[in-house]
Amino acid sequence: MPDTTMPPALAFMLAARRCELQGLESLAVTCELVTCISRLVHALQKERGYGNIYLGGQAPHYLQQLDAHTGEAQAVEQQVRACFERIDPSNSGADRARLFNRIAYVLHALDDLPGLRRRVREHQIDGKTSTAAFTRLIGGLLAVVFEAADTAADPSITRALVAMFNFMQGKELAGQERAAGVAGFSAGRFTGELIDSLQHLSEAQVRCFDTFLEFSDLQMRKRWQALQGSDTLAQIARLRGIAEHTAHSGLQVEPALCEVWFELNTQRIDTMKEVENHLADDLLERCQRCIKQAHADLENHRTLLKRLADLDGQSGQAVLFSVQGSSLDSPPQDGLGQQVARSVLDLLHEQNHRLQGVSDELREARQTLDERKLIEQAKKRLMEEGQLSEEEAYSRLRKRAMERGMRLVDLAQALLKDEARAPARSRPTLRP
Amino acid sequence: MPDTTMPPALAFMLAARRCELQGLESLAVTCELVTCISRLVHALQKERGYGNIYLGGQAPHYLQQLDAHTGEAQAVEQQVRACFERIDPSNSGADRARLFNRIAYVLHALDDLPGLRRRVREHQIDGKTSTAAFTRLIGGLLAVVFEAADTAADPSITRALVAMFNFMQGKELAGQERAAGVAGFSAGRFTGELIDSLQHLSEAQVRCFDTFLEFSDLQMRKRWQALQGSDTLAQIARLRGIAEHTAHSGLQVEPALCEVWFELNTQRIDTMKEVENHLADDLLERCQRCIKQAHADLENHRTLLKRLADLDGQSGQAVLFSVQGSSLDSPPQDGLGQQVARSVLDLLHEQNHRLQGVSDELREARQTLDERKLIEQAKKRLMEEGQLSEEEAYSRLRKRAMERGMRLVDLAQALLKDEARAPARSRPTLRP
Structure with a gap:
């Protein structure tokens, strides 16, 4: 029994409150994990991007930057691993099984990273294979965020996580769009397949960001809309136009545009990351606020119930304490x-x-x-x-x-x- | 971390399995509670019925039976309370808050029972008020079953609980129908309101039993269908026809029919209880089977993963154990x-x-x-x-x-x- 100093009915009422609080506390760990994952995904996206352009052979001078991003990804990976270690799987119900399985996948994929990095540097794989490997890992990390959103037990935090997941997913599609463009520009031509791919990635982003907007508050929507009129976007659109034109005409594209495309898209993704940071801060803050409120509610509730139990004792009635309740001669219920x-x-x-x-x-x-x-x-x-x-x-x-x-x-x-x-x-x- | 002798990825895979097992184990306690509640509801329905007819004044000789049913209800109440005590609310997530709140309601209502019983015997309340009080308590108990079904994490057990809940709900509506009929027959007349009530209770039963059938296996469906052609049902239908006829014509009904109505409906409800017992047995058996299977799966999985970890060690590769993964010079992944x-x-x-x-x-x-x-x-x-x-x-x-x-x-x-x-x-x- 939860609380032996209280009549069972009141003890279970308090237990219900405590369940909610515990749910929030385990949610706080999950939200911190999501925030860490947001950083790791960003670092991996950079590493994927620079690795991709490095493997494209157009810009060997990117190696130094690639190394820097690898270092960053490794550092954030340690933070993510530390978050995983803080999760206590022993006290969990069946609803966390999917989350744990997703985490297992991520850990497994992270173990493959050192080998992948070596092969990139030794030019043992091409950009497409390297991109695919990073994309799988990032997909696994996003699946963890998805499960976190799907198992959160507080509506306002669930909404924040749904917004966060969709934003991260949209940003990841933007990263894939960058990679697809790099593939085309560095090869000097865009196939019809590649153009379809760019088109699909662009449309899929719209859907993600629409859902993000639907689940965000006014302030966050404003932040997002402020990015939409930027010059970067206009320049990216121009390059996309060139790509489409060359695909239709069968002409070659200027490989030098590869770096321009890459830098513009990197700028775009970096500004996205700023919005994402606000989302992450908002998520953590919301979590802390909910926990504080739940603590206060629980205390408030406990005091209230204790007072009721005392009142009941004073009144000489056995309403709340007649636990065994088997006699037929308890006093009438009134007063x-x-x-x-x-x-x-x-x-x-x-x-x-x-x-x-x-x-x-x-x-x-x-x-x-x-x-x-x-x-x-x-x-x-x-x-x-x-x-x-x-x-x-x-x-x-x-x-x-x-x-x-x-x-x-x-x-x-x-x-x-x-x-x-x-x-x-x-x-x-x-x-x- | 869940298992320090294993690489983190495998440990989380096992943790996912363990989550499922834990979910099933806590579900087993809930299913036992549901079975106990089924017994308590039946005893309370009997007590409500006999109390009702005793208060109707037509059959003072029912007091002895009423006392017997009170004794039975008190005994089963202790079993239900013991089940409540076995529930450990400290390790629970937010999804159990509703269940605990329902349990609190039931405990609160159970504390009122001794006073209610005394008032029935002293004729301080009428049948309608007494019936309403018992009906509220039974409704609270059914709400516990509903929450148990809604939070169960295994599909086959969820289906069994949905069948069980709907059956119990249908049987409770049959109990309310019995009470409504007793009210009419003992008063010597049926108002239009009472007839509407009988009609509503009868229709609502059909919906409940339809859902029960949808979620039951063939054997259970056969058990139920075997009851549908019984003579008892035909006789009840005849009495209902008399009630409707007198309501329309404004004639009096023969108060002696009250006992007949009561006995026939009691027979009907008792045969329902037999089906319900089978449902309860099936539920517990299913739970035990699932837990056994989950234990075996977990062991199987553990062995498998350990073997994989060993194989990996033998091969001299660091695929699974390269936890820190920060060096760029790990061996190639092959073989x-x-x-x-x-x-x-x-x-x-x-x-x-x-x-x-x-x-x-x-x-x-x-x-x-x-x-x-x-x-x-x-x-x-x-x-x-x-x-x-x-x-x-x-x-x-x-x-x-x-x-x-x-x-x-x-x-x-x-x-x-x-x-x-x-x-x-x-x-x-x-x-x-």
Whole structure:
């Protein structure tokens, strides 16, 4: 039992409050982890970018910068690992299993980094392979953020995490766009496939930032909108125009534009990181505020319930303390005892109403994550079935939804319905 | 960190498994609680029924049976309290707050029972008031079962709990139907309101048992269907016809029918309890099976990962143990080390796929609970706004949905949309 000095009913009421507080405290660790991951992703994006351009051979003088970014990524990696170590997995329920599995994936991928870095420097792999390896790791880190958002138990923090995840995802797509452009400019030509890829990455960013805006407050929206009119964006658009033009005409592009493209996109991504830093600060602050409030509520509640228990004792009634309640001759319920009982009932109803409200808000905030998951799953399924690229699968999905006049998510759900009924608990097999 | 003898990636993989196991173990306690609650609800339904007919004054000889059922309820109450004490609220996340709050409500209501029982025996309250008090307590107990179903982390157990909850709810509505009939027969007449009430209770039962059937296996469905052709049901239907006829014609009913009605309905409810016992047994067995399987999976997984870690050590590679990963000169990844890394990756992907499947199944199983919650909330809101009875609110809701060609749940959701956006975290106030 939670509190032996209190009647069981009140002790469970307090336990309910304590659950909420504990949920917030474990959430605070998760939010710090998310903040650290935001830094690591940024460092890895830089390392991927500079490695990519270094491997492109257009700018060997980037090695020094590459080394600097590798050093930065290594330092932040240690911080992320330290965060992982602070997570206590022994006191956790089943809902954290997915988070832990995502963390395991990240740790596994991080262990591959030293080898990858060596191969980049020895020119043993090309830019495409190196980019893909970094992109997988960053995808794993973003999946941790996704799970953090999906398992957060406070609606306002869930919303902040949904905003953060979508922003990070959008920024990562911007990083991939940078890499795709570098590939084209450094090769001196853009294939149709590469142009499709640029187009897809650009559209996907819009969706991410739209969701970010939907889940952000006015101040954050203003910060974002301030970036939208910048000269950098106009110059990037011009370069994208050149790329598209050369793809259609079959002309070569000027390889010197590679560095310009890279620097402009790097500027863009760096200003994104500034907004992301504000998001991270806001997240941590929100967490601290919620915990402080929950502590105060718990104390307030404890005092209140103790006072009620005392009042009840004074009144000579046994309303709250008649725990065994098996005799038929307890005094009638009226006077002070009855009032106390009614106050407890009010508190219970209020707490229940509040908790129900929290659940409803949570469900609403998580809906966008659910929808995202469904669309991703449907996309993957189409990719597997039809041997399609991600872009092809997505545009096929979108085309079908438009043809049938359905929302994308409803089509995805319909597509997955059969698969969802298949048995999910298959035992893992080991390829030795 | 979870396991210091393992590389962090593998330790987190194991931690994910352990989370699932812990979730199941805490679920086992909850399922035992649900089974105990099923017994307590049955005993309280009997006590309510016999108290009601005793207060109706038609059958003073029922006092002895009432006392017997009170004794039974008191004994089972001790078992339920013992279950509550076995719940450890200190290691729980925020998702259990609602469960604990429901338990607090039940404990509070149980403390009122001795006084209620005394007032029944001293004829200080009428049947309606006594029935209402028992019904509130039973409603509180059912709310505990609902929360248990809504927070269970295993899809097959969630489905079993959804079936159990709906069955218990249907049986409780049958108990309320019995009480409503007793009220009419013992008064010698049925008002239009009472007939509406009987009608509503009967329809609501159909919905509950339909959901129960949807979430049950063939064997359980057969058990239920075997009851549907019984003579008892035909006789009850005949009595209901008499009640309706007298309501329309304004005639008196024969008060002697009260006992017949009561006995027939009691028979019906008792046979329901037999099905419910099977459901409870099935639930506990399913829980034990899942836990055993999860234990075996965890052990299997642990062995597998240890073997991988050993293989990796033998191969002289540092794939899994290169935790610090900061040097650029680790050996190339190929041969055995690379194979091990790929096996770990396979395991991670499989685990991720499985966990994702579990989440999807859970979401699907909980959907019916979500829908129920929405409809209940919309009903309550209409009751408050329009000063309506539960039946009136429900039929108004159904009428509107039919008029607009909407599903009931979609209408409920639309109705609640404004309310859901209102601030949920209001501080509790105390009426002294």
